Amino acid sequence: MxxxxxxxxxxxxxxxxxxxxxxxxxxxxxxxxxxxxxxxxxxxxxxxxPLDTLDTLDTLDALQALDTLERLGEPTEPADPGERQQQHLAGGALILAGIILVAANLRLGVSSTGPLLDQLRDRLHLGAGVVTLLPTLWVVIFAFAGPAGSWLARRHGAGSVLAASLAVLVAGSAVRGIPDVPGLLAGSVLAGTGIALGNVLLPVVVRTYFPHRIGAVTGIYSTMIALGSTVAAGIAVPLSNTLGGPSTGLGFWAIPALAGLALWMVSHPHRRRHDRTVAASGAARQAHIPLKSLAKSKLAWAMTVAFGLQSMSGYVVMGWIPTVLHDHGMSSAAAGTVLSVTFAVNAPLSFIVPLTAARLRSQRFLALVLGVVFGLGFVTLIIAPVSLAYLAAALIGVGMAAFPLVLTMIGLRGGTPEGTAALSAFSQSAGYLIAAMGPIMFGVLGHALHSWTVPLAVMVAVVLVQGVVAAYVGSPKRGTLISDSGDSGSMTPAGN
Incomplete structure (x- = not known):
């Protein structure tokens, strides 16, 4: 029958x-x-x-209940191939939208701090030490919190840890809205921890869910980081004036972070279905790559130096350039506008550069050009910081495209999600330690010499070295980082 x-x-x-x-x-x-x-x-x-015993029935009921709980919230897989394709496309679009909104939140708090530094100093009576610490605090937090991203992702999944990092970012941004020094510092530590985890995990998420679109998706989320920086720098001062003070202006950024968390949670069923599909396909999973094993890899160290130097220059720009311009007679609002121009120029390049880099067999020439242009931007600030401020902003905006370039090379040189996670955590944690010296050095030299010429000249040298090291990483001879029988130092041809 x-x-x-x-x-x-x-x-x-x-x-x-x-x-x-x-x-x-x-x-x-x-x-x-x-x-x-x-x-x-x-x-x-x-x-x-016929079932022999009541225990067998209980086993079947338990299996059914567990299976139902595990699949709770997952969309049902249609039998029709066309419907399945549409569902997969919709799920991918939702995950991509989540990545975009998460990325947009990764620099809002950082980019809004620089233009408000003078207001924060006056309102909260900050000493010179705290003023110098604030632009550096982010980088130090990124250095120490970043390695936890790889460890947590291995145990709980990159998507789940990214959601937790957004929750921490929401809490930290809200605490920064408290108008006192402890609130400002504690909130910055919390927000920085959430951003640090997001920095490490986004390349892993891209490699996991869009393995054949690394350049395009990295370009999209790098563009959103730049756009978020543009908006935050441009409206920081007007927003502070509207909301009644710089602390409230900083606390405002908890709202978009909460929106990013909500959208990322909505994509959870689709991410989980993707993970189950990959697991069911029997695809080989690479062994975990311990971070300490990367210390033997020339590629990992070169990536670390390239990442560290471009981060150093980026955080000097975000944290100190408005102060440099203000000390030369420009208003705080105008200085914030100049900084927003930097990010506005950088925004389209943040999409174009990764897309181009992923299609090139070698990224050497691109890395060198970005380093030279970045250096010309700092030279322009030395020559005419006010009259040529917007030209300097445009040149620096072009040079800062080194950030999405390095992110793309992390995805390309990582080779696998596990390799990307290890390379991302290693290069960002050690790289941010290198970067932390930049804002401190810049502030100390500027205040000690009562001039910004020497610090700016040092940054010219930094970005030129950055271009050379990034060109080394961009060579196809460097290969990709893989895990082969536990040997994380194994290398294979890059093939891209």
């Missing part, structure tokens, strides 16, 4: 697995069924032999 497994009124709606012909076979088959399949199979009298 043949019994249909389709529910009445919905023929062919769901795919079915042929029933087993005995209790043991049926129990084994339950692991491959959808929750509705399990119910139908249990209700199909000819597919089960």
């Amino acid at each position: 043949t019994i249909s497994l389709d529910r009445p009124g919905t023929p062919g709606k769901h795919r079915r697995t042929p029933a087993a012909h005995g209790p043991r076979e049926h129990v084994k088959a339950l692991g491959t069924l959808e929750p509705l399949d399990t119910v139908d199979s249990l209700n199909t009298v000819d597919t089960l032999e």
Whole structure:
């Protein structure tokens, strides 16, 4: 006798697995069924032999309950190939939208701090030490909190840890809204921790869910980072004036962070379905790569130096350039506008550069050009910091495209999600330690010499070295970092 497994009124709606012909076979088959399949199979009298004991029934009920709980919230997989493709595209679009909104939040708090530094100093009566610390604090937090991203992702999944990092960012941004020094510092530590985890995990998420679109997706989220920086720098001072003070202006950024968290949580069922699909396909999973093993890799150290130097220059720009311009007679609002021009120029390049880099076999020439242009921007600030401020901003904006270039090379040179996670955590943690010296050096030299000429000249040298090291990483001879029988130092041709 043949019994249909389709529910009445919905023929062919769901795919079915042929029933087993005995209790043991049926129990084994339950692991491959959808929750509705399990119910139908249990209700199909000819597919089960009489059960010997009540324990067997309890086992079947437990399996069904566990399977239902595990799949709770996951969209049902349609049988029709066209519907399946549409569902997968919709899920991918939702994950991409989540990545975009997460990325937009990764520099809002950082970029809004520089233009408000003078207001914060006056309102909260900050000493010179705290003023110098604030632009550096972010980088130090990134250095120490970043390595935890790889460790947590390995245990809980990159997507789940990214959600937790957004929750921490929301809390930190809200605490920064408290108008006192402890609130400012504690909130910055919390917000910086959330951003640090996001910095490390976004390349991993891109490699996991868009392995064949690394350049394009990295370009999109790098563009959103630049756009977020543009908006935050441009409206920081007007927003502070509207909301009644710089602390409230900083606390405002908890709102977009909360929106990013909400959207990322909405994409959870689709991310989980993707993970289950990959696991069911039997795709080989690379072994974990301990961060300490990367200390033997020339590629990892070169990536670290390239990342550290470009981060150093970037955080000097975000933290100190408005002060440099203000000390030369420009108003705080105008200085914030100049900084926003830097990010506005950088925004389209943040998409174009990764897309171009991913299609090139070698990224050497691109890395060198960006380093030279970056240096010309700092030279322009030395020559005419006010009259040529917007030209300097444009040149620096072009040079700061080194950031998305390095992010793209992390994805390309990582080779696998595990390799990317290890390379991202290693290069960002050690790289941010290198970067932390930049804002401190810049502030100390500027205040000690009562001039910004020497600090700016040092930054010219920094970005030129950055270009040379990034060119070394961009050579196809460097290969990709892989895990082969536990040897994280193994290298294969880059092939891109």
